[in-house]
Amino acid sequence: MSLHGMDCATPKAMERRMPIKDKLQKPELETIMLIDDDPVSLLVMAESLQEVGFAVIESNDGHKGLTLFAEQHPALILVDLQMPGMDGYTFCKSVRSTPLGRDIPIVVVTGVDDVESIERAYDCGATDFIIKPIRWSIFRHRIQYILRSSNAMQSVQRSSNLLAEAQRVAKLGNWTWDLNEQKLFVSEESYRIFGVPRVDPGVFHRLLMSSVHKDDKKGFDIAVQKASDGEATDFAFLACLPNGEAKNILMHLDGSAEHLEPGHRIFGTIQDITERRKAEESVRQLAYYDSITGLPNRDLFKEHLSMALHQAERSKEKIAVMFLDLDNFKRVNDSLGHEAGDALLKAVSERLHESLRSSDLAARDVADMNSSLARLGGDEFTVMLSGLHGIEHVEMIAQRILDRIAEPMMLSGNRVCVSSSIGIAIYPEDGEDLDTLLRNADAAMYEVKSQGRNGVFFYDNALRQQSHDRLELESELHTAIEQDQLTLFYQPKVDAETCQLLGFEALIRWIHPERGMVSPIDFIPVAEESGLILPMGAWVIKTACRQYQAWRKVTDTEFSVSVNLSAHQFADEHLMTTIRDILIETEMPAQYLEFEITETVLMQDADAAMKILDQMKVMGLRVSIDDFGTGYSSISYLKYFPADVLKIDREFVKDLPDDEQDATITNAIILLGKALNMGIVAEGVETESQLQWMRDKGCDQIQGYLFSPPVPPERAEEMLIDPFSLRHD
Template sequence: MVVAFAGTHIPLLTLLFYFVNSTAVEADAKLQIVVVALLATLMGTGATLLALHSLLSPIGLTARALQSYRHQKLLPTLPTQYTDDAGVLMASTSQTLRQLDEFIQHVEDYDNLTGLPNRKLLKSQLQKEILEQQKQSSKQQIEFFIIDIDGFKDLNAVEGTDVGDRLLRAIAHRLLSYTGKSSCLARLGNDEFAFIQHPPIQQNPIQQHPIQHNPTLLTPDAVTLQTTAQTLLNLIAQPYAEINPDICITANIGIAAYPTDGESADSLIANAYTALQQAKQGGRGRYQFYSAELTEALQKRLKLANDLRLAIEKDQLLLHYQPRVDWRSGQIVGVECLVRWQHPDLGMVSPVTFIPIAEETGLITPIGEWILRKACAQNKAWQQAGLPNITVAVNLSARQIEDAALANFVQMTLAETGLAADFLELEVTESLLIGDIEHTLSVLEALHDQGIALALDDFGTGYSSLSYLRKFPFDILKIDQSFVRDMVHSADAAEVIRAIVALAKGLRLDLIAEGIETEAQLEQIKTYDCHEIQGYYYSRPLPAEQMTELLKMPNPWRSKVEGGAIASNLASNPVTMPALTSSNIR
């Protein structure tokens, strides 16, 4: 505007003053001429400014609308009835901002992979339905389901993320085809889905498959929920022939209902998760209703997790050792160390209880490191006491295998304790081999190169594959105790053991039979040419002091004396020799 004013008015005023000064006119007349000219100039300037403002106001209005949307997410209310350039600008801007807002809302509220609502939109919809019910004099039940796909992380690692994404889309399509548009189905993230059932779905369930569930309530509503949950499990478990016919998918479901299990979206979602965790603890393909008892159990579990964090530094963890015996000589040739937790208030906590907690919280890594140090130091102490040289077996967790520095840590531990690598054995289960195979192979090879024996534990119960035995540097196969327990009465179990023995011999691997508890089992395992055994027939896991006394005996089972009796005698007459303490570990 200043430029326009200067460009049009300064030359005019210059000419005026030149005219006045160059003509012979009286001073009063000159003044009148100047005043008139100035008034005319000001009026012209006002008219010019008014015209400019009229022309530029749509641009300013549009700019302010853009700023309001940018800072406050307010959609503009620009006039769209004008057809000139300024009107077209405002209309286009308004339309573009509305389309952009719709796109942003879709990105914020919907899952990009499946197109389903995401956690944020689901929670908003759930809270909206709860508020609507709270206004009613007669509240109607709202059911909330959380569905978790079992083992999806492992499947992604084996089959690849492309297959995993296709499976998630296929699962979403199946669930949506069942729940319909009347129920809000959402993907919460990763391998979790959820939906709100209100009112209850009235559809014919698809063909059932033999998947376990755990019925609790027997009310009509509960029966409907059970039918819905079981149908969803079966729906997910149907083959995915269009992707990979060999893939088997199972799921777990947690269920919570308004108003009995929560009167807000947050409490309902949290309680459904509590139920889901309980269902997952029961195994694959299960569903669980929420109850107050579950919350109490979860609180106890959380307290155990907090207590477990302090267990190492407060010296509450213990190692027990179960001997492995060569039945031909009756000599102890090794021990497997098993961790125990002496809780100050709860007493001895079972590993079945605290090991899953340790794995979930990541505490399994420091616990595993403590076990390795303690076991190596104890075996070295036995050797220094002049007791027979035996191997000590330590189980590795999935978290430890994932650590690329594991081999260095084991090497450092052997150096610190002075134990030779020949007397350490590390055990892994088949389930640990299905993740990042190349990484696992490199870690196991690094350990094997140090001279450490590697054992494949629970062979035949997990993801058995001959390629694992050929590819990974195993030295030992451990026959799972489930086969050993059944072999006396089951021809199938006996055939499985024969096959494992033949396989081990063909690959030149040593064999250990776990879970020998009776003389009949011992006599049958002898016929399979498996010489090294472990189980309660010889001894239960023993504290270090009692294991020390057992090692002092030259031949504790020379007359086939049942190991349980020896173990019981040791337990009822505790020895006085002190166990290895943390001060013995350098």
């Protein structure tokens, strides 16, 4: 390039003639690369650009310019088209072929003003061109504008790339729908979602419409109509794609934008939610289905029953709810292991399915019914039969279930037979709400258990009255706790040889203002079912400890107090914290507090029980195994339980010394306890001959009516103060 044809006014002269208001605002420092084989042209352009704050790098050769570009990364390139060696066309092509050169603005400077040369420059990658002679008054403005435009375009491109990447990650595409032309203009991600290359908008419209699953077409059309009326809406549907793949699609449709003519165009997004639906289904499976049998769990069964109740209320139909419990599950689980127990549960669920299969049921009105199965937990299952017009076939179905479950099966190489007990409640006769029906079916099932198991029992008037009485008792028990109607009685334990008082067992009593003394046999089960047993149990422990401290003020006699722990208390994760807090509050010496726990409770989870007993021993508490010999026990576990005392149940004592079997069993318990260095307490001793028999066999302590029944605290205090008041005749 030469100065020939250039405006004769130099940049400095031009700037001197410009009014102050026309002087250029200096931009932030940006680098511009100049490539020209004419050193004078390089000098003049460099001076012009540097005076307004640009950094300038120069090259007089296209090849060197490429090297310099790769090293310096300028913001804009000015290059002369006509140069020896590598001309401006070739330079443009070379720059555009590199990753860094795809977006950089390249301005070609040329004295050639024919259209063909300019088009060739654009084809080679030029962004703009400047024709000589250069008008210096607008040169720098032109460069600034090109840079500004380039930066804006790059910013838009970055945003577009980020949006495209975000849409790809979110599997979210956007679209505009021309309702008149039936064309869909979609983003790149929309093509990817549908697994097709770029196609004509009309073709994509037909593709979308044909992919909507037939079950979703009506809902899809309604959503489109809502959007065309200006109402934004979301619609999820199953898309059957051309490649045979099925995807869950969530479509947002909107026609409310101001620039859209109502009824002609709508816009929105389209998202592939297939993975989300799979994840949701996995979560639902975990939340609503039993992991062992695959059956619905308690929560889902309640949902099914609730919906069936609403339907039955409208249609005036009946519902049968069956509560099923396996009779021998614990024995199988304990003897063959948990894997065999799980296999048994799976087999039972399959047999339940088979028993309810409509094709196997002869009666038409039964075949038309709906059924739902669930495993509530443990060995408890529920069956719901809805859509019933009568109940004459319900017992037939229940008996079919009993018979099918009772058939032998192979578990872990063993031939196993189990039976089941089924209680049935009918809507609306036995309850009009979910909880009442389940509770009454459960009560009917327990009636089967009480009658020997392996049978069916319908909830009836007798059970209805029992249920009513139990609800009434529960209400009154709440009142009893609030109004301090509960109290503790104390039954003494004495030394078998000397008859010296050694301690008391604290026993809860309810003195009802109208009913009088209510038996613990009646209200303890109610307390357990209602959840009152935990606060009641804590009250018993605290009251016994306070009574001990009160008695210590009136006697120097050394004695202990024992308290019974129920299964619910023993399973309470806060039990040890509760005991520790009570000991601290009442200042009770731990070594004088004993907890009586039945062997049945201990064996429900022997390993967990051992940990709790260990904690009790660390705290200094005493532990007694109550009712020994009446429940399920394991001698192998018993030797590891850190217990201090074995209590012989009164069932083995009442017929002594005449009953040889009881004598043999009781003697064996005493010998076992002695071998394990445990003290022995005999309950229910009522005669001199029983006392003498216990002495002869080495029993340590006696508890029973021979010495005293359970008595109020005042009478127990008299026994502490006056030991002679305890002596029997």
